[in-house]
Amino acid sequence: MASFSDPNILPDDPYAERPSFRRRYAAWFWSAGVFIATVVLTVLSFPPYPTPEFAYAFAAPAIFWAYLKPSFRRYALTLFAAQAVAWTLLLGWLHHVTWAGLLLLGPLVGAWVGVWYLAVWWTMPRLPAHAPLTRVAAIAGLAALWVVIEWSRTWLLGGFSWLPLAASQWQRNINLQVAAYTGAYGVSFILIAFNLGITAYCHRLLKEKQFGLRKRSPEFMLALLVLIFPSFILLTEVYNQQRRELGRFSLVQPYVPQTLKWDATEGPGIVKSLEELTLNAALDRPDVILWPEAVTPWAVRGEATMRSFVESLSARANVPMLLGSIAVESAGAVDETWYNGVFLVTSREGLQPDYYAKRKLVPFGEFVPLRPVLGWLDKFVEVGGDFETGEDSHPLLVPLRRGLTVVGPLICFEDIFPQLARASTLAGAEVLTVHTNNGWFGEGGAAYQHAAHSALRAVETRRPVVRVGNGGWSGWFDEYGNVREVMTDAGGSIYFRGAKMMTVTRDERWAGRESVYVRYGDWFVLACLGLASLGFFLVRRDPPPPVVEKPESPAAAV
Template sequence: MNLSFFSGNPGLAPSCLLPLSLAFFCALLFAAVFPPLGLWPLAFVALAPLIRLTASSGSPGKAFRLGFVFGFIFFSLVLHWLAPTVRTFGGLPWPAALGALGLLASYLALYPALFSLLIQKIHQRGGSLFLAAPAIWTGLEYIRAQLLSGFPWALTGHGLAPIPLLIQSADTGGVYLLSFALLVMNTALAFPGKAFKYPAAALALWLCLGLYGHIRITELESRLNEAPRLAVGILQGCMPPDQKWDPDFQAYTLERYQDLILKDLTANPPSGETRLFLWPETATPFYLFSEEAPTKKLLNIIRDSEVHHLVGSPAYALDFQKKLSLFNASYLIDPSGRLLSRYDKAHLVPFGEYVPLKDFFPFLEKIIVPAGYFTAGTRPPVLRLQNTGLAPLICFESVFPYISRKAVLAGAELLAVQTNDAWFGRSGGPRQHLDFSIFRAVEFRRSVVRSANTGISALILPTGILAKESPMDVPYVLHGKAPLLSGQTIYARMGDFFARTCLFVLVFYVAYAYLPFFSTKKGFIQNHAGE
């Protein structure tokens, strides 16, 4: 298989420019689905030209490179915030920062490239793509979410996060079910079949999903009206991450949070109900309960408020050999200043909080400087706030549904996201990150309270509706009452069964595309629609 961009004949180069340009254009359309633009209707059509182009490209090599070009451009655009982030906070020069983005985009581009290669082979053999292409795409998204610690950023279904009506079926199959359904529509438009039967079937599927969404939202709104609620003050300190560890800045940080707490208590006086203040990730510029003087000041603030607090703070521990372990922690503290429980972040950010494979590739530590060499936590995922199960999700953990699922199965009734999205700056990153929390709310039918240092802080209902959200880059406090639901959704009980089914189908079609046995067989995968 020739994977070079051109066959070596200069006369063929111009004929390659049109397909490459079309792949580039599809990447632009698909990137526009996600924040900052958020043009979600494009999710139904943006991939159709790519599917038609690559399936009919004539050779696996050409399909692969068209898919790679698409993927590289798409991920470079969606992850536009990465280069400025590592430039500003990682200290890398611009060439190295852009190189880091290019390296990640190149890896992620392999997934649409493999998708394109497979559908070309299936189409060449006369197989129908109507269900095959969506299953292959979804199976590859699932692999991307698992491999190398996982990176499920900007999965296709996430593009629908702003439209609660269309994402309610995530409580059965997660975001992967939405990705599959969107690919069904795109594939139907690429290969409509006789009498446009495939677009008609895809439209019927989406009408069913919309009807399901309407029924579920109506049902849940009735339950939410009767559900117990927890009053929450969501703190957004808006502290510059590059200054917070300055000793002269420490007192100012505590004063900022104290002012926000007093502002909320003044506007919403206590009425004897259980109440919680939610702080962002690593909000304290010191090691809470390890540094006496600033810890005493913070506990006095908590005692004065007479409210429970969930405080994000770095933590450390020394083993018997005096080896230091750092943790990204969340402390639940009662109104008297007593520590009730603690959670340590379990799913760390590769290259941000640790350097993966450093024992095999020690040179990585010389060119990549993470924010800290953290240790993954092993503490239980659910903290008890009186009679309420509370599950902290620290930053990157909100991206992964399996972490929320584990917490819900352990009794969590409220998901509390603590993050510091200041790293993203004024980009689409904060809104992209928020979209994951919307899906966690729908998948598990839990309220999500989200405290982000510079925004976007939010209260998200179990329907996926943003009840309240903060402006960006200002000190702010959100006050709301989070409905507490119990019970388990199909997705909570079954997990990623739908995605794993697509993965099984993916493996089958790999065999179908490359094993000689299938070349002489006809069956349910044979295309009789005249694609």
């Protein structure tokens, strides 16, 4: 019988060989399979799910498909759609504040990440016939490109670097240690390199039919090498710690519902709750009491009654307080200015004149960008006008058990920006505090996702990070990203009203020292920019040697 590919057979020949259903719709099967696998593996890689191991393979289905030379249109549509869905699911907690923001931001971040997959589509089919060195350079270049794209998220369009790939490993601290040298970008590089390396090895076995010594994959060897590298850092730096007590921090978690927060009639009740929690916390005789972001119903600087209350409360508790509130400068004047800040109140001297003002504001939360154009849009934080941006890291001198200690405050989502924690450390901070209010976003994954970034900042700066939230996650990380303590209720939930004292320690070996990342900043991003360019240049410059093509089957045209 003549083959189906015989041009002499008419299309309606009843005796012609017909392709199977699977082969006829292979392209659709691949598209659907890659879409589902990419969405599921991407979402499960990140908090609040306890499956960070999926981050080692979340991109493998799409990478393997790229080897099979699918059409650009089908590949791009599949991956952009998968990323849009995955990131909309990951950011699903935004619906508590704005459905429109969720449905815009999810696809936007997905498209940002999706650009990387276009580079995968272009690169992977070209690699099998290339020399090993070129293949390794290409794999390293693709991993480096991922880093450059992640870095661009910290500043492009105002910056939204929520959930870099490294954040998936926040509870696997052995993988995080490279961040002290490269920033969290190095962790992302390792994960992507492993995704690429393991997929290249699978393709070599399944599609190239290489066995014995010929099945060796230099791409996979590179992936294993970069995967093992953090273990050496763990052995040399994490062991033999010299821990000493830094101070005793009481974290007050008032769990004020955001529906009540800006209701003036609820203000006295909120103040009463803060008073009770703080006085109870003082019974444990902490060195300092921490309140979360903007927790007072009125501005502590600019409202005399609110200032008098916190000063009296600190004196009654006989404990200094580091609290989140609002500063109103030039109140009532034409040039009245609002700041979201962290303030120090001591039991003897009261409210200190110096305070930390938030450097990175939330668009449409604390200000309306391009107000002359977008002024018709409302902020979801129901306070007067726009907040102003703080000028510098402005660390605060806080009296702890061992004397005055330099504390570097961060507010809200500022801990997702590595450059801010780095600047605070360069300014002398020996411990970082994060004052946040995740109460806007319900009891879903937002608090866990947010906390993951503090683990990264702790490793990058080699400084303990103490977090206090309105409703959770409250606790602290040591310099190596370990969760030392976290506030939970009797049922294990982080979402509750209460207070807890935590003894924060530090490794004395890092006292007064700076990590490589703190000292040199984003040097690894520059290296990755060069590495990505080199990989592209080598693949583009050296065309692979010609190979004998087998007749194409319908299954190959995916």
